[in-house]
Amino acid sequence: MNRKMKQALAFATFRLLGVLVVGVLFSILGFIIYNGAGVINWKFLSASPEEGMSAGGIFPAIVGTLWLIAGSIAIAFPIGVMSGIYIHEYLGNRWIVKVIRVMTNNLGGIPSIVFGLFGMALFVHAFGFGDSILAGSFTLGLLVLPLIIRTTEEALKAIPDTYRAGSYALGAGKLQTIFRVTLPVALPNIITGLILSIGRVSGETAPILFTVAAYFLPRLPSGIFDQVMALPYHLYVIATSGTDIEASRPMAYGTALVLVMIVFMMNLLATVSRLRLGKKTKMD
Amino acid sequence: MIETKHVDFYYSSFHALKNISMMMEERTVTALIGPSGCGKSTFLRLFNRMNDLIDDTRVSGECLIDGEDIYSKSVAVDELRKRVGMVFQKPNPFPKSIFENVAYGLRVNGTRDRSFIARRVEDSLRAAALWEEVKDKLRESAFALSGGQQQRLCIARALAVSPSVLLMDEPASALDPISTSKIEELIASLKQDYTIVIVTHNMQQAARVSDKTGFFMMGELVEFGDTKKIFSDPVNEQTRNYVNGRFG
Numbered sequence: 001m002n003r004k005m006k007q008a009l010a011f012a013t014f015r016l017l018g019v020l021v022v023g024v025l026f027s028i029l030g031f032i033i034y035n036g037a038g039v040i041n042w043k044f045l046s047a048s049p050e051e052g053m054s055a056g057g058i059f060p061a062i063v064g065t066l067w068l069i070a071g072s073i074a075i076a077f078p079i080g081v082m083s084g085i086y087i088h089e090y091l092g093n094r095w096i097v098k099v100i101r102v103m104t105n106n107l108g109g110i111p112s113i114v115f116g117l118f119g120m121a122l123f124v125h126a127f128g129f130g131d132s133i134l135a136g137s138f139t140l141g142l143l144v145l146p147l148i149i150r151t152t153e154e155a156l157k158a159i160p161d162t163y164r165a166g167s168y169a170l171g172a173g174k175l176q177t178i179f180r181v182t183l184p185v186a187l188p189n190i191i192t193g194l195i196l197s198i199g200r201v202s203g204e205t206a207p208i209l210f211t212v213a214a215y216f217l218p219r220l221p222s223g224i225f226d227q228v229m230a231l232p233y234h235l236y237v238i239a240t241s242g243t244d245i246e247a248s249r250p251m252a253y254g255t256a257l258v259l260v261m262i263v264f265m266m267n268l269l270a271t272v273s274r275l276r277l278g279k280k281t282k283m284d
Numbered sequence: 285m286i287e288t289k290h291v292d293f294y295y296s297s298f299h300a301l302k303n304i305s306m307m308m309e310e311r312t313v314t315a316l317i318g319p320s321g322c323g324k325s326t327f328l329r330l331f332n333r334m335n336d337l338i339d340d341t342r343v344s345g346e347c348l349i350d351g352e353d354i355y356s357k358s359v360a361v362d363e364l365r366k367r368v369g370m371v372f373q374k375p376n377p378f379p380k381s382i383f384e385n386v387a388y389g390l391r392v393n394g395t396r397d398r399s400f401i402a403r404r405v406e407d408s409l410r411a412a413a414l415w416e417e418v419k420d421k422l423r424e425s426a427f428a429l430s431g432g433q434q435q436r437l438c439i440a441r442a443l444a445v446s447p448s449v450l451l452m453d454e455p456a457s458a459l460d461p462i463s464t465s466k467i468e469e470l471i472a473s474l475k476q477d478y479t480i481v482i483v484t485h486n487m488q489q490a491a492r493v494s495d496k497t498g499f500f501m502m503g504e505l506v507e508f509g510d511t512k513k514i515f516s517d518p519v520n521e522q523t524r525n526y527v528n529g530r531f532g
Contacts, residue, residue, distance in 0.1 A: 092339070093339075160376075162372060162374060162376035163376060163378060163379075165334065165337070165372065165376070166372065166376045166377075166378065166438070166441075167378070167388070167392070168334070168337065168365065169332060169334065169365055169369070169370040169372075169442070170365065170366070170369075170388060170389035170392065170441065170442070170445060171362040171363065171364075171365040171366040171389060171392065171393055171445060172362070172388075172389075172392040173362055173392075176392045180388070180391075180392065181378055184379070185379050
């Protein structure tokens with residue numbers, strides 16, 4: 001086989017694999033849309049579940065998931081970004097950085113159910129938050145913290161030191177340099193971490209299982225100490241343990257579709273803001 | 285006036301500058317020349333203490349600006365860097381608008397007065413011979429400018445905080461010949477108001493722009509004197525070889 005043929009074969013293989021990946025994605029999406037689109041109407045989006053969750057809507061679960069996204073990001077994003085800044089801009093190359101990095105990577109590798117258990121022990125019981133949005137948000141926040149720290153660190157690493165030097169040479173301090181030069185340039189990449197975190201938070205079931213999620217709660221939460229329904233858990237419930245699983249199956253597909261749509265819209269929003277920010281602060 | 289007395293500098297165990305004593309008069313241009321790694325850039329960065337940013341470095345001896353030892357404890361580094369501006373080898377404007385690049389030094393130093401900032405930005409851009417080219421697009425990104433314009437913008441940025449000394453680290457080495465000659469003209473006009481120290485690899489440039497020249501080799505100041513003398517009739521054999529292009 002000559003070189004040209006080998007190359008053609010290699011390219012064909014790569015192309016095939018690429019198509020395969022996209023194909024899998026689209027078949028999942030298509031499957032969910034095919035099965036779920038029929039259920040979705042205004043009532044489904046705006047009403048509470050009825051008749052053993054085989055009818056009615058999923059409004060409380062949508063609201064619950066949005067609460068958990070907002071809560072966990074509000075906790076994890078500032079802490080994660082500040083940790084990333086501290087690690088990269090202040091600690092620099094010290095040995096402790098390697099230790100922290102190994103630790104955060106390990107933290108990111110812990111199974112989410114373990115986070116759930118830990119969250120229950122710490123936030124629900126020890127801190128006395130009870131099964132609540134607050135406890136669930138902290139647990140989910142911990143889960144995505146490593147991701148946010150890591151992307152912040154990487155985003156800062158990508159910024160050439162000449163920017164920092166230029167700022168220092170004008171009499172700027174470290175904090176000024178970080179807030180006026182480094183962070184604005186790094187922000188589009190940090191937002192990528194945010195996007196990934198939102199996707200992760202909205203889809204996780206295990207961490208909310210023991211900390212916030214309600215099996216059936218057909219009303220909106222009264223505050224951050226209240227329980228909520230959440231889409232992934234609701235999906236699990238109606239697919240496995242409703243009173244009439246067959247009857248509630250279409251509801252399950254509808255719920256899955258809504259969940260996917262929420263993640264998709266969050267990603268879209270974050271991507272748009274990332275692009276707009278990126279345009280303003282593009283490097284060369 | 286800048287003066288160093290018996291300055292030694294170390295990067296951990298590497299002895300980068302050896303017993304340098306030198307004096308630079310006010311409103312003159314001093315060129316620092318020498319082969320790569322000879323210590324001339326390290327020497328330049330002493331004066332705005334940029335070497336402080338590198339871990340595990342040590343300086344001894346005296347480094348005086350207007351009679352004040354800039355390494356004494358009472359000196360605030362950020363105040364020093366306002367008095368001693370710096371232009372880097374590669375143009376490094378911030379990813380901000382042209383206006384904001386020049387205003388940056390004023391803003392970080394707490395200036396709020398908008399009309400004052402606007403005036404200083406214009407004055408600085410004029411002094412850097414860039415005003416005419418950018419006055420209609422001050423809000424555009426600095427990255428839209430050419431390399432030579434970017435470097436003049438960086439000069440304007442340094443001038444905006446009213447320094448008395450300007451350090452230039454091979455400011456034209458990344459530029460084309462036309463941009464280079466513009467920078468050189470600019471240096472000649474800035475000399476009226478600023479004490480300029482410039483590191484350069486370009487012999488002709490040193491000869492064209494400077495009043496005094498210091499030749500560095502392996503961390504030592506081999507010869508220092510009037511530029512004319514250094515280039516026509518140096519005392520030291522190594523200097524003669526270097527300026528005649530026999531090595532380096």
